[in-house]
Amino acid sequence: MKVTVDQDKCVSSGQCVLNADEVFDQRDDDGVVVLLDDSPTDDQAVNVRNAAAACPALAIDIEE
Amino acid sequence: MSDTLTAASDVTADVPEYPMERDARCPFAPPPRMLEMGEARPLSRVRIWNGTTPWLITGHEVARALFADPRVSVDDRKDGFPHWNEHMLSTVNKRPRSVFTSDAEEHTRFRRMLSKPFTFKRVEALRPVIQEVTDQCIDAILAGPAPADLITKLALPVPTRVISDMLGVPYEDHEFFQHHANVGLARYASAEDGQKGAMSLHKYLINLVESKMAIPPGEGPEDAVADLAERVNAGEISVKEAAQLGTGLLIAGHETTANMIGIGILALLENPEQAALLRDSDDPKFIANAAEELMRYLSIIQNGQRRVAVEDIEIGGETIKAGDGIIIDLAPANWDSATYAEPEKLDLTRDVGQQLGFGYGRHQCVGQQLARAELQIVFHTLLRRIPTLELAVPFDEVPFKHDRLAYGVYELPVNW
Numbered sequence: 001m002k003v004t005v006d007q008d009k010c011v012s013s014g015q016c017v018l019n020a021d022e023v024f025d026q027r028d029d030d031g032v033v034v035l036l037d038d039s040p041t042d043d044q045a046v047n048v049r050n051a052a053a054a055c056p057a058l059a060i061d062i063e064e
Numbered sequence: 065m066s067d068t069l070t071a072a073s074d075v076t077a078d079v080p081e082y083p084m085e086r087d088a089r090c091p092f093a094p095p096p097r098m099l100e101m102g103e104a105r106p107l108s109r110v111r112i113w114n115g116t117t118p119w120l121i122t123g124h125e126v127a128r129a130l131f132a133d134p135r136v137s138v139d140d141r142k143d144g145f146p147h148w149n150e151h152m153l154s155t156v157n158k159r160p161r162s163v164f165t166s167d168a169e170e171h172t173r174f175r176r177m178l179s180k181p182f183t184f185k186r187v188e189a190l191r192p193v194i195q196e197v198t199d200q201c202i203d204a205i206l207a208g209p210a211p212a213d214l215i216t217k218l219a220l221p222v223p224t225r226v227i228s229d230m231l232g233v234p235y236e237d238h239e240f241f242q243h244h245a246n247v248g249l250a251r252y253a254s255a256e257d258g259q260k261g262a263m264s265l266h267k268y269l270i271n272l273v274e275s276k277m278a279i280p281p282g283e284g285p286e287d288a289v290a291d292l293a294e295r296v297n298a299g300e301i302s303v304k305e306a307a308q309l310g311t312g313l314l315i316a317g318h319e320t321t322a323n324m325i326g327i328g329i330l331a332l333l334e335n336p337e338q339a340a341l342l343r344d345s346d347d348p349k350f351i352a353n354a355a356e357e358l359m360r361y362l363s364i365i366q367n368g369q370r371r372v373a374v375e376d377i378e379i380g381g382e383t384i385k386a387g388d389g390i391i392i393d394l395a396p397a398n399w400d401s402a403t404y405a406e407p408e409k410l411d412l413t414r415d416v417g418q419q420l421g422f423g424y425g426r427h428q429c430v431g432q433q434l435a436r437a438e439l440q441i442v443f444h445t446l447l448r449r450i451p452t453l454e455l456a457v458p459f460d461e462v463p464f465k466h467d468r469l470a471y472g473v474y475e476l477p478v479n480w
Contacts, residue, residue: 011172011426012179014187014433021184031179050417056428058132 020047082110094395118389131425146389211456227317232287269307323472359421
């Protein structure tokens with residue numbers, strides 16, 4: 001699984017961290033997404049898919 | 065010619081009025097007419113207070129798609145925008161642009177100014193504070209006379225104290241806020257009443273921003289209004305814009321959560337087997353999902369999210385034309401049986417990940433992580449600490465807020 005994020009689209013909802021806090025974080029100043037791991041392991045796959053589905057700004061892309 | 069006539073009469077004949085009334089016998093359910101419309105198709109025309117006929121979105125999938133669609137605008141100055149009421153229309157050019165009424169990059173700029181205190185990790189760090197405030201309120205209830213009103217003793221004070229602390233607004237002023245926020249949010253507010261409430265709050269916030277601007281950097285407490293004051297000092301925004309953003313956070317931060325706590329407790333009391341599941345659980349994931357399911361079941365923002373199309377949009381078998389008003393109502397979308405089996409059942413065990421109670425898209429609730437933490441802590445703690453909690457009046461005497469933008473109950477008298 002390959003993950004990319006679009007920081008320009010991000011609206012700081014925190015949904016990604018809520019769903020997959022080992023893969024995503026938020027910048028302290030404005031809550032914008034920070035990608036911690038662009039190639040998460042299989043055990044993270046469900047969480048990452050949930051994060052992408054929950055992101056209200058459609059700022060997370062996944063290549064399986 | 066005949067085409068035009070047919071099209072016009074299609075729109076005018078038998079278009080239901082919006083907002084719609086709930087059935088008093090099923091006060092947790094969305095209005096029955098709205099559910100019927102949702103069964104027939106995911107979007108249809110309704111007539112609003114000024115005679116216009118915007119689209120009402122009732123389907124979950126269409127609601128999600130439109131919330132995320134850049135061809136859908138929240139700019140209330142655009143022709144065709146379906147305003148809530150006369151007050152909102154009459155003040156449209158007086159109100160500065162805000163996070164609620166701006167699109168695209170302008171919105172992103174406002175939104176990021178507000179996001180700092182609401183990140184997932186900042187809110188997680190606040191959990192002990194929320195727990196402490198909740199426990200203090202419950203201590204006071206247990207020490208006081210029964211019956212007690214859970215709205216004034218728990219549902220209002222918890223979020224008010226938390227948001228006031230976060231914003232740096234003194235707790236002593238909370239009565240002032242509740243009063244003025246309520247006047248401003250009345251569902252059919254006259255232009256005059258609404259304006260008075262909004263002006264008082266706005267003036268208060270301007271004073272607060274200015275007092276924090278005068279504090280040298282690093283010397284005052286860190287809070288959200290201090291952050292905004294710093295941005296005014298840096299020339300990024302005006303005092304007026306800062307006050308507008310602060311007012312928005314304050315109102316959104318206490319009124320909505322308070323209503324959700326109150327009506328959420330009532331829903332749990334009416335579904336004792338579900339309340340028992342929550343009371344007996346120590347699993348943070350289950351407790352979190354329970355709060356989401358209560359959000360889905362109750363969708364307290366009852367007057368529709370207002371939008372206007374800026375381009376033609378083909379969706380759900382219809383064409384929304386550029387300039388058409390759009391009202392996305394969260395309650396029927398959250399009761400869409402295509403998404404949630406038996407939506408009329410409160411089921412804390414269902415997978416409710418995509419519930420729309422916080423909206424969706426770039427305008428999704430900025431305070432959602434805070435609201436989640438508050439709801440999870442308050443519901444679970446209350447059920448644990450007062451396991452014998454019960455309604456002190458017959459269910460049909462509980463006064464519901466049919467006339468407010470945020471649904472809930474005015475009073476919730478309980479015994480234990």
